[in-house]
Amino acid sequence: MSHFSPTAAVNYFFNYFLMKGVLVTIGLTVAAVIGGLILGMGIALMRMSSNPVLSGFSRFYIWFFRGTPLLIQLVVIYSGLPQLGIKFSVITCALVGLILNEAAYLAEIVRSGFMAVSAGQREAAWALSLSPWTTFRRVTLPQAFRLMIPPLGNSINSLLKATSLASVISVEELMRRSDMLMQEHFQILEVYAAATAYYLILTSVWDAVQRRLEKHFGRSSAAKSRRVAASAPVAQTSVEARA
Amino acid sequence: MSEMSMNIAGGAEGVAAQPQLREVPAVRMEAVYKHYGDFTALNEVDLKVAKGEKIVVCGPSGSGKSTLIRCINHIEKHDEGLIYVNGIELDHQRKNIDAVRRDTGMVFQSFNLFPHMTVLENCILAPMTVSGMSQAEAKDLAMHFLTKVRIPDQAEKFPGQLSGGQQQRVAIARALCMRPKIMLFDEPTSALDPEMVKEVLETMKKLAEEGMTMLCVTHEMGFAREVADRIVFMNEGKVVEQAAPEEFFKNPKSERARTFLDQIIH
Ligand SMILES: Nc1ncnc2c1ncn2[C@@H]1O[C@H](COP(=O)(O)OP(=O)(O)OP(=O)(O)O)[C@@H](O)[C@H]1O
Ligand SMILES: [Mg+2]
Numbered sequence: 001m002s003h004f005s006p007t008a009a010v011n012y013f014f015n016y017f018l019m020k021g022v023l024v025t026i027g028l029t030v031a032a033v034i035g036g037l038i039l040g041m042g043i044a045l046m047r048m049s050s051n052p053v054l055s056g057f058s059r060f061y062i063w064f065f066r067g068t069p070l071l072i073q074l075v076v077i078y079s080g081l082p083q084l085g086i087k088f089s090v091i092t093c094a095l096v097g098l099i100l101n102e103a104a105y106l107a108e109i110v111r112s113g114f115m116a117v118s119a120g121q122r123e124a125a126w127a128l129s130l131s132p133w134t135t136f137r138r139v140t141l142p143q144a145f146r147l148m149i150p151p152l153g154n155s156i157n158s159l160l161k162a163t164s165l166a167s168v169i170s171v172e173e174l175m176r177r178s179d180m181l182m183q184e185h186f187q188i189l190e191v192y193a194a195a196t197a198y199y200l201i202l203t204s205v206w207d208a209v210q211r212r213l214e215k216h217f218g219r220s221s222a223a224k225s226r227r228v229a230a231s232a233p234v235a236q237t238s239v240e241a242r243a
Numbered sequence: 244m245s246e247m248s249m250n251i252a253g254g255a256e257g258v259a260a261q262p263q264l265r266e267v268p269a270v271r272m273e274a275v276y277k278h279y280g281d282f283t284a285l286n287e288v289d290l291k292v293a294k295g296e297k298i299v300v301c302g303p304s305g306s307g308k309s310t311l312i313r314c315i316n317h318i319e320k321h322d323e324g325l326i327y328v329n330g331i332e333l334d335h336q337r338k339n340i341d342a343v344r345r346d347t348g349m350v351f352q353s354f355n356l357f358p359h360m361t362v363l364e365n366c367i368l369a370p371m372t373v374s375g376m377s378q379a380e381a382k383d384l385a386m387h388f389l390t391k392v393r394i395p396d397q398a399e400k401f402p403g404q405l406s407g408g409q410q411q412r413v414a415i416a417r418a419l420c421m422r423p424k425i426m427l428f429d430e431p432t433s434a435l436d437p438e439m440v441k442e443v444l445e446t447m448k449k450l451a452e453e454g455m456t457m458l459c460v461t462h463e464m465g466f467a468r469e470v471a472d473r474i475v476f477m478n479e480g481k482v483v484e485q486a487a488p489e490e491f492f493k494n495p496k497s498e499r500a501r502t503f504l505d506q507i508i509h
Contacts, residue, residue: 118355120351120355121357123349123351123355124349124351124355124356124414126316126317126318127316127318127344127347127348127349127418127427128344128368128373128417129341129344129345129369129373129421130369130372131372131373134368134373138357138368139357142359143357143358143359146359218359
């Protein structure tokens with residue numbers, strides 16, 4: 001075992017068992033992003049509310065989940081809550097932990113996106129007697145979303161890797177299945193080389209998607225955007241579709 | 244535009260038909276106060292603006308000019324006193340605020356066009372979502388007003404692709420698309436390069452000639468002289484002086500107005 005076998009690494013890469021782990025990793029990430037965005041949006045709205053109870057709760061939530069390791073949150077949900085008679089399946093535990101955690105980060109991203117839209121935009125909407133809903137959906141949200149894409153992308157990149165922590169509570173995602181293969185064959189470098197390659201592929205694909213999104217929605221500060229008129233209707237409908 | 248003039252005329256006739264009522268002023272403010280913490284931004288302001296009247300509001304920086312006109316469409320809430328706009332009391336009730344905002348259009352120093360929408364989309368958003376117009380109707384209306392401000396050819400562009408003067412003219416057209424009865428301008432030319440000031444002022448003059456009620460914060464004294472029926476001079480949150488332009492420029496009554504005029508007309 002004093003050498004590295006590239007063939008073995010390639011074999012692990014195409015190992016069906018490992019590939020299924022990759023799918024679980026992707027599934028966890030996608031579900032946590034969607035759940036986290038919905039919950040995070042709610043937390044952000046509460047945080048921006050003038051109601052001190054709502055904004056106080058939201059502040060506490062963000063403080064708590066950003067201030068404690070995801071690993072502890074997962075372990076508490078998986079092993080701690082049953083002590084109180086609350087028991088979920090492994091995958092549910094992982095999803096609850098990931099969503100609760102991700103929501104705290106996304107809430108801050110959503111909030112700072114909205115804060116960065118100038119007050120003048122809202123005032124112009126009011127002056128035109130747009131309803132609060134129209135102001136939100138057609139004026140502030142599309143502009144805030146554009147500003148959110150870069151930090152959102154980074155957060156999703158972190159999340160993709162953070163799903164590996166779910167291995168600790170025995171979710172059979174990429175990391176866990178790599179461990180299992182490793183313990184069976186003891187080809188540590190070969191197995192993890194394959195896992196590493198998968199993580200790099202996933203993050204690179206996401207990077208490419210993020211770059212396209214940024215280009216699509218115009219990455220420059222909206223006021224200075226000089227995009228061609230032709231591309232715009234597409235951009236706008238997509239903002240709305242995403243909304 | 245003919246349709247709009249008819250609207251205004253129609254409104255006036257409605258009032259004339261009931262001769263026992265005196266014509267409702269476009270804006271009436273009585274003892275209005277606005278505070279920011281300990282600071283009093285509007286200090287017992289009384290102001291009456293007749294329909295069709297053109298008012299220029301001037302005064303030193305921080306004197307409350309913006310606050311004054313922003314209270315008229317309730318973008319700022321006044322703390323005390325009464326404000327009526329076309330007879331509707333601004334009493335912080337949602338339906339009255341909405342009614343007042345539908346009657347008023349506002350143009351800002353920084354344009355505040357929606358940067359993610361084309362010029363045309365900027366103009367049709369409110370007519371479609373607030374007035375319930377069809378897209379075709381709203382587009383016709385928008386093109387009508389864009390033609391009026393002389394930029395129909397820029398309709399498909401984004402605000403960021405236009406010059407400041409063009410953006411401000413779009414902002415005027417966008418406001419006009421809601422067929423306001425009163426237009427509020429807060430230093431509409433202050434953010435513009437000198438060569439673009441004229442095109443915006445010309446647009447405003449045209450609007451004035453058509454009988455629009457206008458309240459305009461501006462330091463363009465040429466415009467004030469030519470267009471204003473009355474100059475309202477503010478200082479430290481108070482309306483210090485109101486007079487016809489000739490009179491205000493020739494012999495301002497207050498010391499403060501004199502020093503102010505000396506400063507801006509060098
Ligand atoms: N949101 C706010 N919070 C605190 N103070 C404010 C706020 N808005 C305005 N003020 C203060 O109220 C005063 C009047 O402001 P306002 O904007 O009405 O002045 P202005 O006459 O329009 O001045 P300028 O010529 O500089 O635009 C200023 O001293 C300003 O600092
Ligand atoms: Mg001002």
